[in-house]
Amino acid sequence: MDWSLLLDKSILIFIIFLISLGIAAYATYGERKVAAFLQDRIGPDRAGPFGLLQPIADGVKMFTKEEIIPSASDKILFILGPCLFMMTALMTSAVIPWGKSFNFGGHEFHLQVADLNVGMLYIFAVVSIGGYGIMIGGWASNNKFALLGALRASSQMISYELAMGMSIVAMLLFTNTLSLREIVDGQAGDGNLWNVVRQPLGFIIFLICAFAECNRAPFDLPESESELIGGYHTEFSSMKLGLFLFAEYINMFISSAIIVSLYFGGYHFPWIDGLDLSQNLAAVISVVIFFAKILFFIFFFMWVRWTLPRFRYDQLMNLGWKVLIPLSILNVLATGAWMTFVK
Amino acid sequence: MQLTNRSKVVVKHQLNWVEKLYLPAIATGLSITIKHLFKKSATVKYPEQTREIASVYRGQHVLKRDEKGRENCTACGLCAVACPAEAITMEAAERKKGEEHLYKEEKYAAKYEINMLRCIYCGLCEDACPKDAIYLSDRIVPTAFTRGNFIYGKDMLVESVDASGKVDISKRKKIYDMDAQPKQPLLK
Numbered sequence: 138m139d140w141s142l143l144l145d146k147s148i149l150i151f152i153i154f155l156i157s158l159g160i161a162a163y164a165t166y167g168e169r170k171v172a173a174f175l176q177d178r179i180g181p182d183r184a185g186p187f188g189l190l191q192p193i194a195d196g197v198k199m200f201t202k203e204e205i206i207p208s209a210s211d212k213i214l215f216i217l218g219p220c221l222f223m224m225t226a227l228m229t230s231a232v233i234p235w236g237k238s239f240n241f242g243g244h245e246f247h248l249q250v251a252d253l254n255v256g257m258l259y260i261f262a263v264v265s266i267g268g269y270g271i272m273i274g275g276w277a278s279n280n281k282f283a284l285l286g287a288l289r290a291s292s293q294m295i296s297y298e299l300a301m302g303m304s305i306v307a308m309l310l311f312t313n314t315l316s317l318r319e320i321v322d323g324q325a326g327d328g329n330l331w332n333v334v335r336q337p338l339g340f341i342i343f344l345i346c347a348f349a350e351c352n353r354a355p356f357d358l359p360e361s362e363s364e365l366i367g368g369y370h371t372e373f374s375s376m377k378l379g380l381f382l383f384a385e386y387i388n389m390f391i392s393s394a395i396i397v398s399l400y401f402g403g404y405h406f407p408w409i410d411g412l413d414l415s416q417n418l419a420a421v422i423s424v425v426i427f428f429a430k431i432l433f434f435i436f437f438f439m440w441v442r443w444t445l446p447r448f449r450y451d452q453l454m455n456l457g458w459k460v461l462i463p464l465s466i467l468n469v470l471a472t473g474a475w476m477t478f479v480k
Numbered sequence: 481m482q483l484t485n486r487s488k489v490v491v492k493h494q495l496n497w498v499e500k501l502y503l504p505a506i507a508t509g510l511s512i513t514i515k516h517l518f519k520k521s522a523t524v525k526y527p528e529q530t531r532e533i534a535s536v537y538r539g540q541h542v543l544k545r546d547e548k549g550r551e552n553c554t555a556c557g558l559c560a561v562a563c564p565a566e567a568i569t570m571e572a573a574e575r576k577k578g579e580e581h582l583y584k585e586e587k588y589a590a591k592y593e594i595n596m597l598r599c600i601y602c603g604l605c606e607d608a609c610p611k612d613a614i615y616l617s618d619r620i621v622p623t624a625f626t627r628g629n630f631i632y633g634k635d636m637l638v639e640s641v642d643a644s645g646k647v648d649i650s651k652r653k654k655i656y657d658m659d660a661q662p663k664q665p666l667l668k
């Protein structure tokens with residue numbers, strides 16, 4: 138075992154953990170502010186300057202709330218649900234390349250926890266386990282609203298993961314790799330465009346499915362405050378509820394990172410790559426670019442949420458099975474034909 | 481009979497295939513919301529910042545005293561009768577000897593309460609009062625934590641005797657002077 142490698146990765150994992158939590162915390166604040174601005178309001182501004190301490194106030198609130206476990210619930214599963222959901226949300230970040238590698242006196246420091254050659258598959262696997270978090274949580278609550286929410290979440294996940302997987306297949310046809318770092322690097326350099334240009338249809342399908350996977354509006358049917366009073370987390374209180382809500386924001390952050398990596402060149406940016414910079418400076422800039430792109434997509438998630446109304450359940454299923462899946466198959470066929478006959 | 485030409489005949493037309501994609505419509509929606517991001521917000525930071533209100537604003541009531549500092553109200557109950565929200569209750573008492581400097585008439589309100597949660601700030605109590613005793617002022621009723629705290633007694637309603645505690649209601653008085661032309665527009 139290489140100790141320096143272990144140390145490198147531990148440091149990186151710790152930093153990514155903190156960043157994920159920090160971004161998720163401030164995404165809750167950002168969401169309220171974005172919502173407020175889009176609705177011509179001011180938004181939270183009481184806790185600290187511009188309300189910047191609001192996430193901390195919320196955290197304290199969540200921690201000090203009474204912990205209620207319904208007597209008719211399955212205790213073990215009830216606790217396992219939010220834990221599983223949070224854990225999988227955090228685990229997905231492992232294969233994301235956060236930037237170019239640093240070099241400290243000849244020691245390479247890679248900004249990726251694990252460069253799996255099946256990175257995308259790993260993400261799909263972990264995200265599907267996250268679905269169990271919702272299902273278990275909803276089931277164990279022994280509450281019909283929670284159960285309905287959990288049912289919706291699982292059927293939504295199955296329907297949209299298919300189309301999502303198909304859009305990845307189309308991309309796989311010409312990238313020839315599932316490793317996220319190779320996909321990202323394949324979008325830089327001479328003559329290599331961002332994948333969003335090469336796979337516009339695939340991108341739209343992936344984006345829509347990402348919204349559905351994150352349970353974000355307009356696909357927030359598992360929660361739907363107005364009809365299911367919170368859906369799968371109806372019975373949860375205190376920090377268990379906090380974990381669910383928090384994990385959703387982490388999911389949003391991670392899926393923004395994945396969208397950026399897959400379709401928007403990850404940490405690359407056209408002209409900046411051409412500059413002749415020292416390795417460490419280039420690494421810093423690449424990280425900044427990556428996070429700027431991620432923040433844009435997080436904003437996009439919120440922007441869509443405060444623009445579109447929620448789908449009806451049958452519309453959701455229609456869109457998934459009758460539109461997105463045929464389209465994604467078409468996309469695979471078209472890409473395949475193009476790779477065979479044109480290239 | 482058609483009064484205006486603003487009415488529009490609504491035709492339900494079949495969506496063409498571009499519209500069926502929904503994406504253009506979603507893009508339009510997104511562009512509308514993003515425009516609001518740059519608009520001035522319609523709300524204000526309330527306690528620090530207040531909205532401009534009309535000079536004849538109908539806010540928290542005041543029970544007036546006359547120029548000698550005596551309470552005008554004679555507990556006739558007309559305001560309570562006029563009140564559509566039934567927000568006013570009172571108990572009358574007779575003025576004793578030696579209290580002439582406190583109460584203008586020989587009967588006065590020993591207890592006078594307005595429930596600020598029931599009140600709809602219509603100002604009818606003001607209209608009903610024959611003694612020039614009750615007025616609505618441009619003060620906003622502050623929030624409280626319990627319902628009981630919204631029932632204002634005489635301690636909250638009657639203006640104080642010294643000049644500094646007087647509540648200015650001259651602007652509200654002016655609008656009842658029907659013959660006089662308004663010297664200033666009602667809105668500031």
Ligand code: SF4
Pocket residue numbers: 559562563564565566567568594598599600601602603604605606
């Ligand atoms: S303002 Fe109207 S509702 Fe309020 S106390 Fe006077 S009469 Fe009643």
Ligand code: SF4
Pocket residue numbers: 552553554555556557558559560570589608609610611612613614
């Ligand atoms: S405020 Fe006016 S109307 Fe009401 S009891 Fe007193 S004198 Fe009568």
